[in-house]
Amino acid sequence: MTPDAATLAQFLSAIHPYDAMEPAALHTLIDAFSVQSFVAGEDVYALGKPLDGLFVVFEGEVEIRDEHGVPLSLLGPRNSFGERGLLRDGTSVTSARAVVDTILLLLPARQFHQTMQGDPTFKKFFDRSRADRPTKADLATTRVEELMARSPLTCAPDTPVQDAARLMRDAHVSSICISDSETLRGIVTVRDLSGKVVGNGLPFDTPISDVMTPDPVTLTPSAIGSDVLHMMMERRIGHVPVTQAGQLVGIVTQTDLTRFQAVSSAELVSEIARSTSAEEMAKVTARIPQLLAQLVAGGNRHEVITRLITDIADTATRRLLALAEAALGAPPVPYLWLACGSQGRQEQTGVSDQDNCLFIDDSMADADMAYFEALARFVCDGLDTCGYVYCPGDMMATNPRWRQPVRVWRDYFAGWIKTPNPEAQMLASVMFDLRPIGGTVRLFDDLHAETLAKASANSIFVAHMVSNSLKHTPPLGLLRGFATIRSGEHKNHIDLKHNGVVPVVDLGRIYALQGQLTPANTAARLDAAMAAGVLSASGGQDLRDAYDLIAETRLDHQAAQVRAGQAPDNYLSPTNLSDFERSHLRDAFVVIKSMQSAVGHGRGMLG
CATH class of the missing domain: 3.10.580.10 (CBS-domain)
Known part of the structure; x- marks a missing residue:
């Protein structure tokens, strides 16, 4: 049955963002909505077609599919769709079909854009951009x-x-x-x-x-x-x-x-640089959660926060290398300490283990390995003391496999590219995030460029890497819900790292591989991919916005735990989110799933 004006007003008044709008603005907007009916199986709109406006499900169910026909969402009453296309060029970036007999409310595109310009509450809800966040932590902007x-x-x-x-x-x-x-x-x-x-x-x-x-x-x-x-x-x-x-x-x-007002990353870096032992450094790194909470409170963007936190880990690593050389003597040949994982990408948060390796000059003799074994043990033990716990997968320089001359590393990369079995895919994924921390950088420069060129030229290897990158999927459930962890300590939570951030990290690595792009940082990779044409501007910006929201939600969650006196982790209960936050977070996961689908079908760009 078609809803009358009173029913329509009551329905919309109970949905965010309409419930937060000024009464006069809300009534004007409600008057602009029209009612449309669709029978089961009928298309609401097709991919790439001009959008009539913003749709709200009043009754029934609508399935949203990507350009390859892969289901992205099953939407029920109170859910909106179509805003992504309206905010881009006015054409649909997905297709929509009624699953059962369905009644939709349509806000015409013209009224949608007018309201976006005139009502900040409406704009805040439908525009995923985080550019309006404050960028400086001070008492005047901190609650x-x-x-x-x-x-x-x-x-x-x-x-x-x-x-x-x-x-x-x-x-x-x-x-x-x-x-x-x-x-x-x-x-x-x-x-x-x-x-x-x-x-x-x-x-x-x-x-x-x-x-x-x-x-x-x-x-x-x-x-x-x-x-x-x-x-x-x-x-x-x-x-x-x-x-x-x-x-x-x-x-x-x-x-x-x-x-x-006093805690800053520069202060921590300075104190670590003057420390004479790992135990002294540990007293400094223990203040990292407090720094994270402060940086989040000040509205700093996630890539700024993680960069500052990673700088502290870099300084601790270099200080430990210096202390190791002071204790062991000068190295017999040049070496290079490199970080991989989140430290390599400069994306560390309040929860970080250590992932590292050691490149040694090819002039080394067998007898020299004892020195580098001792150096690796000194540094990795020191990092563990500082709170950067040992890597569960033993991806550390203390493992002889990851402490080798450059020629061995060259063979490693060549072998992984030539025979991309599951282990090779995993190891290549880790090693493509390598970043020099301390030592002789030239040991890595030629190998890095050479490996990128060989890897991107091998279509079979790239295909395997693409397949490997799709193993981490966004936690999407039916009816605008989340697929939460089903059992164990984190039951009914979502993993913001492995099911939120990591899928974008994996996509960024694929784009870097396809375009032979040198950045290791995920945000920098996405920006470079758009600049190089590996990603379209529209699809890339969608993914960048989705990544920003998920990464900042993760940091917000960790900062809240720190303020509550808890150890930060990556597990978020959706029940702790507002309707507004849940809606946007799920939309971000939908964008990631769309991009994964595009890459999985052999396309590097979307839209």
């Missing part, structure tokens, strides 16, 4: 929820002051919040204990409520950092509780503000 400690120390009002003091001592904090059923009643600081209790000679069994500052000034999580600073300066206080709906949810201290 209190990014700064606060989320589990402030608390005690009941009748707690003896001595017991409260012991709680503060054991927790290594300078304040304690007095709460009653999570409702904030007051706050006591170290200064209160010294001035009011010790200074006035009060008994140690005095209730903490007798010396607390009652009903202290507070801020909400949505306040900004400069609000905290101004409040502290005006009222001459060093602790600001954070409350929401009357409930205590956190606390910000002067130390938090100082730490936020």
Whole structure:
């Protein structure tokens, strides 16, 4: 049955982004929608055809397919489609067909573009671009929820002051919040204990409520950092509780503000460069999660954050090489330490193991290998001490296989390209991400160019690499859902690394191989592929936007874990996302699946 105007208004008012629009703008937009009906099996639109506008499923189901007929999505009521084509050149980049009898709402293309220009809420939802994010971390742009400690120390009002003091001592904090059923009643600081209790000679069994500052000034999580600073300066206080709906949810201290403003990648790099042992470096690298959370809070782009974090790992590696040479003596022949994996691509996050190898000059004698074995052990052990845990797959210079003269490495690459069996595909994938870290760079330059040329010229090898790159698939389920992990520790979560970031990393590597492009960084590879014509501008930008969103969602997730006092990981529960976030994340996965389909059908570009 065709919905009337009232039903249509009620339906759209419950869907994001329409539910967040101003009432007048929403009513104008609702009036522009028309109703269209399709019988089961009928095409809504075909690939490459002009789009009439944005579609919203009111009733029924619509299947979206890519240019090769591969199903991408099965959409049910409340789901939108068609915006990708409208935001490009107005033509469809997919095909759509009604699976059952279906009723769709159509917002004409003209009204869609007008609303994109005039309503920021609408634009934010349908435009995947992340270019409008702030790029500098400062107190004026950082919300209190990014700064606060989320589990402030608390005690009941009748707690003896001595017991409260012991709680503060054991927790290594300078304040304690007095709460009653999570409702904030007051706050006591170290200064209160010294001035009011010790200074006035009060008994140690005095209730903490007798010396607390009652009903202290507070801020909400949505306040900004400069609000905290101004409040502290005006009222001459060093602790600001954070409350929401009357409930205590956190606390910000002067130390938090100082730490936020002081921690930088440059500071960590400087301290590591002056360290005299791996243990000293470990104290510095332990602050990387805090740096990550700060960089995310400041709205920095993911490639900036991961580059800065990787720079710290690079510095630690080079410092360990220097310490190794100081302990072992000068190397008998030139060598080059290289990183692969996320460090090689300059894409490290708060969770990183080590992947590395050692190239040794061909002039080495057999007796020289003992020196390089000791050097590899010194550096890899040091990296593990610093938190870069040993590679589970033993892809490290401590493995004799990955500590060889250049001539052996040349044979490795030649063999993998000539006989691309599954192991060769895996190893080639890792080794195409190599990046020199410390030593004699010339040992790698010729081999890198030579390998790229041979690999790209071997169509069988490229085909095998393409097949290998499609093994990691986006976690797409039916009806706009996600295919979550079914069992184990991370049940009902999605793996943002292996099913989100890695598929794009694999695609970027294929484009680099096809175009003989030298960058190892994924974002740089995508940009270079578009510049070289390996990727079309439209398809490449879609993939770049999808990658940006997934990579930044991953970092947002890790930063939230750090702020909550948890170890960062890559496993996200979709239930922690808003409707807006789920919609965009799933759209990003659909783009990746489309690009995988294009590559799998022998095409390097989409659209």
